Amino acid sequence: MRRGVEQLIGGKEMKLNKKAISPIIAVLLLIAIAVAAAIITYMWVMGFIGTATMTATAAQGQIAIESKVIIAEADDPGPHTDVVVLYIRNTGSVAVSVESVYVDNKLETITPSYPATTTTTAVYGRVTYTLGPAEISPGQLAVFVVTVDETATDLHDGVAHTVRVVCHDGTTTVETIRWGH
Numbered sequence: 218m219r220r221g222v223e224q225l226i227g228g229k230e231m232k233l234n235k236k237a238i239s240p241i242i243a244v245l246l247l248i249a250i251a252v253a254a255a256i257i258t259y260m261w262v263m264g265f266i267g268t269a270t271m272t273a274t275a276a277q278g279q280i281a282i283e284s285k286v287i288i289a290e291a292d293d294p295g296p297h298t299d300v301v302v303l304y305i306r307n308t309g310s311v312a313v314s315v316e317s318v319y320v321d322n323k324l325e326t327i328t329p330s331y332p333a334t335t336t337t338t339a340v341y342g343r344v345t346y347t348l349g350p351a352e353i354s355p356g357q358l359a360v361f362v363v364t365v366d367e368t369a370t371d372l373h374d375g376v377a378h379t380v381r382v383v384c385h386d387g388t389t390t391v392e393t394i395r396w397g398h
């Protein structure tokens with residue numbers, strides 16, 4: 218027979234001492250579960266909103282110096298000048314405009330200069346170069362003449378020189394050139 222929570226087992230009366238978890242612990246567990254669920258939901262929603270509202274980044278230009286020719290003490294630009302002929306290819310997906318060229322961190326004169334959109338010709342020695350344009354379409358190869366003031370940067374002294382080409386949109390490439398055999 219049963220009497221409340223007491224029971225006879227093997228002729229002895231035993232009290233069942235099984236209790237549920239404490240109401241305080243139950244409330245704390247429910248709060249912890251709710252906070253964890255809120256954090257997970259917040260992270261999911263923020264990730265979804267961030268992905269949904271992300272704007273496409275602008276395509277960036279990319280250029281490479283494919284070849285260079287150094288003409289020491291060119292007569293055409295004037296005395297005490299060296300000329301570097303750079304073959305620059307646009308390897309990116311947007312058109313870029315070559316704005317400036319630095320040799321050993323010194324700004325030099327380039328032809329064609331920005332914002333030229335047509336080609337020109339220049340003769341150095343027996344070679345005629347078709348130069349430009351300053352704006353290079355994706356995949357296009359353009360030729361630039363860099364007139365280097367020899368009094369500031371002597372290109373035929375056998376040391377390495379750093380050439381940095383900078384485009385109007387900030388696209389940059391750096392190449393090392395060395396005069397010598």
